[in-house]
Amino acid sequence: MSIIITGLLLGGAYALIAVGLTLQYGVARIMNLANGENLVLACFCTFWLFSTLAINPILGILIVAPAAFALNWAIYSYALRPLVKRARTRGALEVDSILATFGLLFVFQGVMILTFGGGYYSYNFLRVPFAIFGENYALNRVVAFGAAVAVAIALYVFLYRTRYGTAIRAVAVSPESAQLVAINVPRTSAFAFALGGGLTAAAGALLSTFYTFDASMGVIFTMKALIIVIMGGVGDVRGAVLAALLIGLTETAVSSLIDPGLTVAANYALFMLVLLVRPQGIFGRSNA
């Protein structure tokens, strides 16, 4: 039982990261491999706000997420949009965006190492026990999960109940047709990319309350998020959430039952299974 709950609590943060990435890839068509660095940067900023200005990490989201939104908007417009324009095929864009975001990954990582050093960080926030079904869990994990759910619900309402959200989903399905119904595709793509960055940053802020972080852990999170996105089906928000919870559960189960050193291996086993059995994702429709 405790494995299931710990796994679900972890899965909440994973879900936000993965949804952020799936917006960037599914809508803006950019596989953003620097997404994990975005997350780590948010961890550091939240930590800095908390330790120097005593700003509550949950409220810190209100600062960190909009800042990440602006940063990602700028990255998309200045660095990635030119690649979209020059790409002759989807494949060419894929290669270019992978290499470019690798570049961003290392630049961000380098800057963070220079600024914060290579050490591990964590801080004390709501580190008190909280009982669920008679067993104790850290309150910060529970609060972080609650906040993640709140953000996810807000996103769902935005995507499925508003005009602009519908436009985003239209671009995800077909940029060509979206253009025909007067949707500004470049702007919508930029918005989706920025929104994805903002969500990931929110996840980072939440993660920092209970997770020990360091400047070079971004790649691992990008990888987990990518596995989640593919498992859930590219561009599928519900699939991503479900896959995130599944990954959170598997990780917790493997690390508490077998060996904490095997979490990546466990994720890979799941990933391999999905690729071999359902490469279109859990909810994905086969389109061949």
Next chain:
Amino acid sequence: MNHVLSVAGATKKFGGLVAVNEVSFDINEGELIGLIGPNGSGKTTLLNLISGALKPTSGNISLNGALISGQPAHKIARQGISRTFQLVKVLPGLTARENVIAGAVFGHTHVWGDEAEELAESLLEKVGLSDRGDSPTGAMTYIDQKRLELARALAGNPSVLLLDEWLAGLNPSELKIGISLIRDLRNEGLTIIMVEHVMDAIRSLCDRCVVMSSGVKIADGEVNQVLADPEVVRAYLGDADA
């Protein structure tokens, strides 16, 4: 009768949409068949089922009596089905000669080295591109790209050649050249299925016509007879009261 290609109950569903619905027909050796129908009637999908680009949801397709449906495209190509594409696909990084050789190495014919070069040279000449073997292909005109694609398809020495709107987008004088090229191929005894919207070409080239509408075969027979069929006219022009 010796059927080269038999399509029996071929069906393709995309989710809830039935793009090709229980289509059946047979083709004899040396026939040139026109596959026509309004836009979105499932012609290209049917061609994709035959060439293996798509797998049929149900139904059988066989080539010279051997079942080919359900196999991947490269295996079907090796058994003797060549095709051109609706949106012309040349290999831009290869020269014209290499484009043609590409069709002769891995498929129904296996030639390599000097033999392949000679074959490519003769096919380039046949489609009217002699002395253009070393040209980069990215900068070729539209008709030349189409010629090149045809030469590549012929290089596989196909039992059945599939032409997907090969004449579309050509100007009137190019169209004349294109039609006479296909006529030559037919006179050599090649079995051809052509998806086409250019009715003049269908009338002057085809022995037989298969008409599709909304995924269903609605007519099959001699060209003029089929084109006069009220149901075919309705499929193209809509109901009188619509």
Next chain:
Amino acid sequence: MSLPTTREWQIAVGGLIVLIGVALVPFFGSGYVLSLTVNIAMYTVLCTAWAMFSGPTHYISLATAAFFGIGTYAVGLGLETLPFPVLVLVAGACAAALAAVVGIATLRLSGVYFVIFTLGLAELVKQVVTWWQTNFTTSVGLYVFTDFREQHILWMLLGLAALVFITSWAISRSKLGFAMRIIGNDETVAKHVGIDTARAKVLLFVISGAFIGMVGAILAPRFAYVEPPSAFNTMISFQVVIMALLGGTNRIWGPLVGVIPFTILMDQMTAYFPNHTPIVIGLAFLAIVYVLPHGVTGLMADLGKLRKRFKLVAANAGEGA
């Protein structure tokens, strides 16, 4: 198949002279110069093997560190029982087997899946090896004691370099090489002219992986003590991608143009500004995308074409006048 052309003979003879020249380095330089030469030789083989697969297919492989590490471990584990040359072959075979498994699982799918999978592959193998060593053996590392010194490693690497260049050249002239060029141009066409695209890609990935595994094996004596974090060092994967793409993959010797300057640069960086290396790697990636999309050799080829066209225009203008 036709015989090599005169130009190809010239390149082969030139290459042989360079190879012999480099083989003589240990007699003139030692210490720093020698170790830098070994690094350059190592990255030359790695990048050429990488480009063999990733050049024509445009699949960006980050599996280098995994293949390399497997090769190193094969030597570490088998040193007691088998002679070294056999171990190098075993290392190649192990890496090839891993490449086959990864290739079969991911190469049917789009490039993004492949990148992601290979990105974590080294980490995955590292975790499994560490877990297995801590639970089933006495220590996490392995000792590799041999009589090999830097110069022996260099000579072995140069032999492998010759082999990898010859293999690359032979593939580029073979049906497999031709099939890869067609796949790189248009995969749909490739399938419809009868190419089993999945099989061709897996085959090439396996050959490339085998070479990388052998490099790992040859480098094993240099470590003396092999541990998972040093054997499966992800940075190798990234550096190989950068060097190969900086040089350009449209010529067999293209990667070499990137290897020499970047190996020296990284060597200086790790010595004097270790904290700045990620930034340099990041900037190198950005430079590849925005400044040199076809690498240095691609740039030279473009300039050459431009000059030819200019001459042609000038000639035409002359005729007209």
